Amino acid sequence: MPNQENRLPMKSEEAIKVINLTKKFKDLTAVNNISFTVKKGEIFGFLGPNGAGKSTTLSMLATLLEPTQGTALVNGFSIRKDRDSVRRSIGMVFQDPTLDEELTAYENMDFHGRLYNVPATVRKKKILELLKLVELNERKDSLVKTFSGGMRRRLEIARGLLHEPKVLFLDEPTLGLDPQTRNKLWEYIKRLNTEKGLTIILTTHYMDEADKLSDRIAIIDNGKMIILDTPENLKNMIGGEIITVETPNGDKLESLMKNCKWCKSGKRHDGSFTLTVDHADKKIPELVQIANKNKIKINSIVIHKPSLEDVFLHFTGKTIREQEAGAIENLRQGRRMHGRMRRR
Amino acid sequence: MSSATYTIWLRNLKRYIRSKSRIFGSLGQPLFFLVVLGFGLSSLNIPGATGGYLKFIIPGIIAMTVLFTSIFSGIQIIWDKQFGFLKETLVAPISRLSIMLGQTFGGATTALIQGLLIMILAFVIGGIFPSAMGLIIALVFMVLIGLAFTSLGIAIASKMEDMQGFQLIMNFVIFPIFLLSGALFPLTDAPKALKIITYFDPMTYGVEGMRYGILGSSSINPLICFLVLGGFAALMILIGSILFKKIKV
Numbered sequence: 001m002p003n004q005e006n007r008l009p010m011k012s013e014e015a016i017k018v019i020n021l022t023k024k025f026k027d028l029t030a031v032n033n034i035s036f037t038v039k040k041g042e043i044f045g046f047l048g049p050n051g052a053g054k055s056t057t058l059s060m061l062a063t064l065l066e067p068t069q070g071t072a073l074v075n076g077f078s079i080r081k082d083r084d085s086v087r088r089s090i091g092m093v094f095q096d097p098t099l100d101e102e103l104t105a106y107e108n109m110d111f112h113g114r115l116y117n118v119p120a121t122v123r124k125k126k127i128l129e130l131l132k133l134v135e136l137n138e139r140k141d142s143l144v145k146t147f148s149g150g151m152r153r154r155l156e157i158a159r160g161l162l163h164e165p166k167v168l169f170l171d172e173p174t175l176g177l178d179p180q181t182r183n184k185l186w187e188y189i190k191r192l193n194t195e196k197g198l199t200i201i202l203t204t205h206y207m208d209e210a211d212k213l214s215d216r217i218a219i220i221d222n223g224k225m226i227i228l229d230t231p232e233n234l235k236n237m238i239g240g241e242i243i244t245v246e247t248p249n250g251d252k253l254e255s256l257m258k259n260c261k262w263c264k265s266g267k268r269h270d271g272s273f274t275l276t277v278d279h280a281d282k283k284i285p286e287l288v289q290i291a292n293k294n295k296i297k298i299n300s301i302v303i304h305k306p307s308l309e310d311v312f313l314h315f316t317g318k319t320i321r322e323q324e325a326g327a328i329e330n331l332r333q334g335r336r337m338h339g340r341m342r343r344r
Numbered sequence: 345m346s347s348a349t350y351t352i353w354l355r356n357l358k359r360y361i362r363s364k365s366r367i368f369g370s371l372g373q374p375l376f377f378l379v380v381l382g383f384g385l386s387s388l389n390i391p392g393a394t395g396g397y398l399k400f401i402i403p404g405i406i407a408m409t410v411l412f413t414s415i416f417s418g419i420q421i422i423w424d425k426q427f428g429f430l431k432e433t434l435v436a437p438i439s440r441l442s443i444m445l446g447q448t449f450g451g452a453t454t455a456l457i458q459g460l461l462i463m464i465l466a467f468v469i470g471g472i473f474p475s476a477m478g479l480i481i482a483l484v485f486m487v488l489i490g491l492a493f494t495s496l497g498i499a500i501a502s503k504m505e506d507m508q509g510f511q512l513i514m515n516f517v518i519f520p521i522f523l524l525s526g527a528l529f530p531l532t533d534a535p536k537a538l539k540i541i542t543y544f545d546p547m548t549y550g551v552e553g554m555r556y557g558i559l560g561s562s563s564i565n566p567l568i569c570f571l572v573l574g575g576f577a578a579l580m581i582l583i584g585s586i587l588f589k590k591i592k593v
Contacts, residue, residue, distance in 0.1 A: 062435055063435075064431070064434065064435055064593070083437075084437040085437075087435060087436065087437040088437045092435050094428065094431055096428045096431075097427070097428050098428040098429055098430075098431045098432040099428075099429065099432075100355065100359075100427075100429050100432075101427065102359050102362060102363070103355070103358065103359070107355075107358065111351060111354075111355055111432075112432070112436075114347060114348075114350075114351040114354075115348055115351055115433065115436040115437075115438055116436060116437065117347065
């Protein structure tokens, strides 16, 4: 039973309040002093490369990991002092599969229902209802080992909802799924949010996923929260439009555009050069002129509104792929140290 | 028994009943031991093995079945760790102790069923019919062996990262426990050094207790067997739950 004394002050419209949360694994700071609040009924997206600290944050919020410093309130319960109440009030879908493959879909659900003390009288009805919601009712008596990746994910989401949590955590919900299945899952997630009013926290390193699903996005990188806002506001922060010029002479163009007055920023990538400008349509002729005058070959020019990818690039200085290469290496080293520590 | 413990016990049983090939597959080894050793050595007159060698080793072979099945059941936690299912149980609002106990009872139950299967076969092959009281005594010892060694399996699994070290456990833990238990040779006429070692093997008391139940006589007092094995089982459950509490996923 939730202990009233352990209920800490929290505004009624807040589902989660994170205060200076930090997690260190020996020398590696996986999560570095982050604070934010999640409103009730919101889809909150954590965007960042693999190894940025998203899963670690989620694990702490789900009380699977003890924070090094700081704390958080989930549905009013402290993740440090009132772990069982936190656990009862959340649903968790992990990044890695956590189903028993030797049991059927129904049995996996039933196991969960029993562990969370869902009374026998309503358990069966609710399981069938949820299996229907994720369109697995016809396969309810099949062993999970015969399921595809998408079906397993759907089953895990249904299972996470069985004990009627107020907040659902989804850690990389569509990792490794094909585009069609991803779209379907996004629909389910949206529907859960609008129809059941469920607060959903998800982590992802897919830009489109964060953009499509989240009401607000927190960009997290190297354990730090860089910025938090709605996808719209994030994109507006960059402002203007982005011109991508595909050219073999990117470095030459870059040096030419260095003293351009109307460019907000410019950056060279492999085989292309991007410029952020206002009124891109009017600037293109000038750009082409400069290129012609200096005998720079242009293969193509594309104008687009800033995407989350550009936002990410703007705030972290790297694309998410560039970022991932470094972050994973850090994580590996951290795990190794963590492993050594544990064996002692 | 808490409902969480029951739930985990139920899962173990469901998985066990479903794995027909494992049930019959793991009957093979004890059956081989029984038939090959039992009949192969029956012509030798081994002092202390009254009633023939085949009959003599029946309690030990049944005990072996329970021992192996229960250690494997405990070690299965490693698979749950690797396949991720353990996370599902660890994030539930239930205590680690109730999970550990569910796993222990589940493992002990499957080991007991497996032991009963081999017991029926062995009784038919050996042509022995113990008294009802003797059967009950044997069952009590089977339960204790099951509880003790499932817990030991859980304790080992809590410390192991993956199945890499399994061969090591097999060769340096499970086999010595079995071979040094006096399951295959009479303790009465064993060399002194070996005898001393067998007294340190908790399994000895399980085998001797079962021998008393099934054959009606043993070289160690059955009450002492019960107290030693019972104490060992309690200790293993304690150690298992302490180590399981520290498990990380």
